[in-house]
Amino acid sequence: MNKQFRKDEIKAQATTTKTEKQTLMTTAAALMAKPPATIQIKPPKFQKAKIRIRGDVPMLSNAMSSEARAKMKASQEEGTRARKMKRSRDPKDFHAQFRGSLHISREGWYGLPCSSFRNAMIDACRTVDFAMTRAKYFIFVEADGYDANDGTPLVKINGEPVPDERIGKLASGASDILVRGRFDEWWADVTIKWDADSLSANDIVNLLARAGVHCGVGAGRPNSKNSAGIGMGTFMVEGL
Numbered sequence: 001m002n003k004q005f006r007k008d009e010i011k012a013q014a015t016t017t018k019t020e021k022q023t024l025m026t027t028a029a030a031l032m033a034k035p036p037a038t039i040q041i042k043p044p045k046f047q048k049a050k051i052r053i054r055g056d057v058p059m060l061s062n063a064m065s066s067e068a069r070a071k072m073k074a075s076q077e078e079g080t081r082a083r084k085m086k087r088s089r090d091p092k093d094f095h096a097q098f099r100g101s102l103h104i105s106r107e108g109w110y111g112l113p114c115s116s117f118r119n120a121m122i123d124a125c126r127t128v129d130f131a132m133t134r135a136k137y138f139i140f141v142e143a144d145g146y147d148a149n150d151g152t153p154l155v156k157i158n159g160e161p162v163p164d165e166r167i168g169k170l171a172s173g174a175s176d177i178l179v180r181g182r183f184d185e186w187w188a189d190v191t192i193k194w195d196a197d198s199l200s201a202n203d204i205v206n207l208l209a210r211a212g213v214h215c216g217v218g219a220g221r222p223n224s225k226n227s228a229g230i231g232m233g234t235f236m237v238e239g240l
Contacts (some may be wrong), residue, residue: 037042051237055187057232057233059218062180095163101180105146105147111156111157114154117217121141121211127214137180163179164179205240216233222234
């Protein structure tokens, strides 16, 4: 009796396995016969606008001069030997420091990096609960020209800089006299390109206005990475 029961059990298992195989084959055939899903990706729809802004407070330029980069490079090339050697301090050329702080285009006009305005707009997304990670894909600032020294894309700044002398903190924590270019009266036409499927022209104008109030541009701006700023670099939107 036990042998007969065992035979029946094996037969039942074989039947079940055969049924499962038939089901799997039927499912696979149905999937192969089904047409592949169609993915539709629309082409990017970008728009541009030139928006005039005007500084409502002075703006500090903060470029790194070619001389400062050359000294940094020489120090790094010498390695630890440079740190062990005692060097006499060269006289500081404050006028050269002032000129070196300015972004000057290949055509000779003053500018500010496009990234300054783009970063300000992306940071301003915090004030309207719009994801900054999305804004990085949607918002771009186009260059009016390029820095004659290092090729940085620039927005043209209209205004005349004057030397601004104040005590500042170096990366080492030591205090030093810093002389930078200050634009007391300035304005710019900022060309912005954006994804029109995600943002409207009105959104862009309002976001730039918020960037001008909450973030600012240049050294000493309210949204400075290392401090709360010194009341520099804010601006207002005048219109398209």
